[in-house]
Amino acid sequence: xxxxxxxxxxxxxxxxxxxxxxxxxxxxxxxxxxxxxxxxxxxxxxxxxxxxxxxxxxxxxxxxxxxxxxxxxxxxxxxxxxxxxxxxxxxxxxxxxxxxxxxxxxxxxxxxxxxxxxxxxxxxxxxxxxxxxxxxxxxxxxxxxxxxxxxxxxx
Numbered sequence: 769x770x771x772x773x774x775x776x777x778x779x780x781x782x783x784x785x786x787x788x789x790x791x792x793x794x795x796x797x798x799x800x801x802x803x804x805x806x807x808x809x810x811x812x813x814x815x816x817x818x819x820x821x822x823x824x825x826x827x828x829x830x831x832x833x834x835x836x837x838x839x840x841x842x843x844x845x846x847x848x849x850x851x852x853x854x855x856x857x858x859x860x861x862x863x864x865x866x867x868x869x870x871x872x873x874x875x876x877x878x879x880x881x882x883x884x885x886x887x888x889x890x891x892x893x894x895x896x897x898x899x900x901x902x903x904x905x906x907x908x909x910x911x912x913x914x915x916x917x918x919x920x921x922x923x
Contacts (some may be wrong), residue, residue, distance in 0.1 A: 773801050777817035787818045791828050794818055795835055804844075805836040833887045841876045841883040843921050845869075846900040847909075848890040854898035857910060862886060864914035882921055 771779075777794045784790045794817060798810040806829055811822040818825075828851055829835035833846070845865060849858045865884050869877055876883040892898035895907035899917065906917060 770870040773798060773813050775816065781818065782813040788820050788824075790818060791825065792832075795825065795829050800902070801834060803821045803839070805839050816920045833885075839876070841881050843882045843902055844885065844900075845882055845884045845917075845921075846890065847873070848888075848892070848896070848898040848900075849886045849890040850893070852893035853890075853896040856908075858886075858897045861897050861899065861909055861914060864911040868914055875906070882918075913920060 773899070776797050777790065780793045780797070780799070781787045781790045791814070794814045795806065795810075798814050799806050802810045810830070811825040814820075814825045815822040826837070829837060845856060847853075847862050847865065849862065862884075868871055869882055869884055871877055871882075871884055873884050873886045887900075888907060889898050890898040892905060892907055897909045899906045899909045900916060901921070906913070
């Protein structure tokens, strides 16, 4: 018998001084179990396991870029638009992805294959513009590189 999400979260809680301190790993587990995003049911499950409110869970999840409160595609493309990336051409990179994928940032392709997002920071300011594809970072991306990145998604 496989453990339930509640059981998995309760195991994680043992590593923390108080249950609510386990909110980040609990949300991560819930997101994994719910196909890469956090529907209302996931917030209720996490809240019950941590003895907090679903609203508290939503407040944490909505703060961090790594949590998704809407369904995402099979592939997730995130373009950093923070200051270093912005001055290195992040907006041109975003626009190139929009053209190549046929969606705007914040949307998923019609076939559900790719979600395009802009994010505040991917931690690579010295290698701007940074693009994360399924959590794999591409460094020094320019608009001309986007076609090749998109092609890799189809392979």
